[in-house]
Amino acid sequence: MRIELRQIDSDRLITSIEIENLSDVPHPGRWLTTGDRSFLVLQRRHRYRLRQGRYELTAVALQVKSQQQPADAHWWDGRWVIGDPHCRFNARSPLLRCAVLPEGPCERCSHRSPR
Template sequence: MEPSLSTEVILTHPRQSLGNVQFDWTPQPGNYLDLQGKTYAVLERRHKYQLKAGRYRLQNIALYVQSAKRPSEKSLVNGRWVVGDATCCYNANSEIIRCAVNPEGPCDSCRFYEELKVS
């Protein structure tokens, strides 16, 4: 098995490289990672390829991240984890954003909670 490729971690705002990291897992958008004592949400994952001897080879991986707190509330929706209580009609069904009316949460005491109506 080939050794894993180093991944550059890039903070989106202010735009700066946080360095190159060897991961023993494959961070995807919506995942959280801890780096240098801080927690980041993965927003985007990009791959760069190079044509060499008639074949494309993976040359570089970049993760674009933003500072974040790990959410304490998560719901499993169609096989993926989303932030907050997915039974609320205001839930964004996103790995990164909880909702528009109470983005910081928590859901359990939110005065805007309204049960999602399933038709």
């Protein structure tokens, strides 16, 4: 199956990769590393074509943002989060660390407190 990596703001094709299993395609909010580049997946779209009266899946287009996975990214509660997910100000998101100190790190924040 063909996977298209597309730039999120312009829909420009970055690269295409081939995978064997559909379950290997990352969902939004996950990082994907190909070669020496790392991407954050923001959207996932399926591409179909009509063949002999039936639709078949031909490709998956991933809308991505070129981004290195932060060192303080943690797998928490079934998803990636940046920073300390136990802090009450943490956004619990792979895109934003928190409202108080979004650039981080959490260890420098004077407002860090448990939920």
